[in-house]
Amino acid sequence: MRSVDLTARARIRNAAIDLFGREGVNRVSVRAIAAQAGVSSALVLHHFGSKEGLRKACDAYLVETLRGGSAVDLGDTAQLGAMLDTPELRRYLARAFLDGSTEASMFFDEIVEVTERWLGRGVDEGWVRATEDPHTRAAVYITWLLAPLLLHEHVSRALGVTDLAETDAALRFSRSAIDIFTNGVFADERVLSAWDKVGKDRS
Template sequence: MRSADDLTARARIRDAALVRFGADGVAGTSVRAVAADADVSAALVLHHFGSKDGLRQACDDHVLGLIRSGSAGEVEHEALAELLAEATPLRRYLARALLDGSPAANTMFSEIVDATRRWLAEGEAQGWVKPTEDPLARAVTYVSWLFAPLVLGEQVGRLLGGDVAEMRTSVRAARVGLDMLTNGLFADDRWLKAFSSVT
């Protein structure tokens, strides 16, 4: 059995890897760099995780666990909102994972879309979300909008004057996005009609 100190070291290594992978990507991160950040030896990293791929898998599993921490509907969405609002390293990691691509990243995105689709359906039933003829496309688009500032972080941050993974800039962008979703952007339906006429 592992000691409490051993388990703490494992979590510390994983958290250091989340930060490094989020900032530099998996390809740009070495086991030695993670070990130095966690203040442990590279041998201990390999002892716990076997390889850099094993370490990445542990990070993926951790983030997926946070995404799955809710049970259904609004609870799931609140868990995701907490993840995105309060955990800057996790936000960066998730954005980088989606950019780099992996089976785990595909699973993460799909599960976030599924949770969001259920959340929006619940909103329809309660009357605070407008109905749609295409709930899947709505959920995919909503989640895509949610992650776009993170994926385009350098460009968005450059124009908004801050790191989009940090709360201040993130809230600024989110507030404007919610205003657009709540109050609308266009004064008439010309663009909706134009796109609706395309077959």
């Protein structure tokens, strides 16, 4: 995204990704995008038709980038790490999830399905515990993975780091998360039993 040798269309898209991620789609004008890209507003509309068309192009570019190419399946949740290489894309993806764009919603559903299959293979191979509700577990797992993306500022502050995407900070956060996934937090089942009791009392 930082290359100086880009087509006008790519410069417009990158400017939109940056501004949409920082301020939200509704707060950014076509004129502001054109100014950052160094083109006219008319050229933005020529390439994308409207601001909504530009937003959809940004979403499509984001999903393709995270997949490693439009023809490549996600494979496993490790592909989510691609977003950490580009601050602009990281902000844009966080904003897209919060704004509820169609493409971001479809991508979230897709990675939950991929994660459910991945964890299912782990159950079959013996390195993942079985669960009564594998789909919900996959959704919760993805929520954990997205936490540093959506709450980047707050998690960074809590950990006393400037950028959670920086390698040492990311490894620190990830190590703690993996420890929780592997070893758990609670030493017995009293909290789980209390939670199950709430459900039984409601039925």
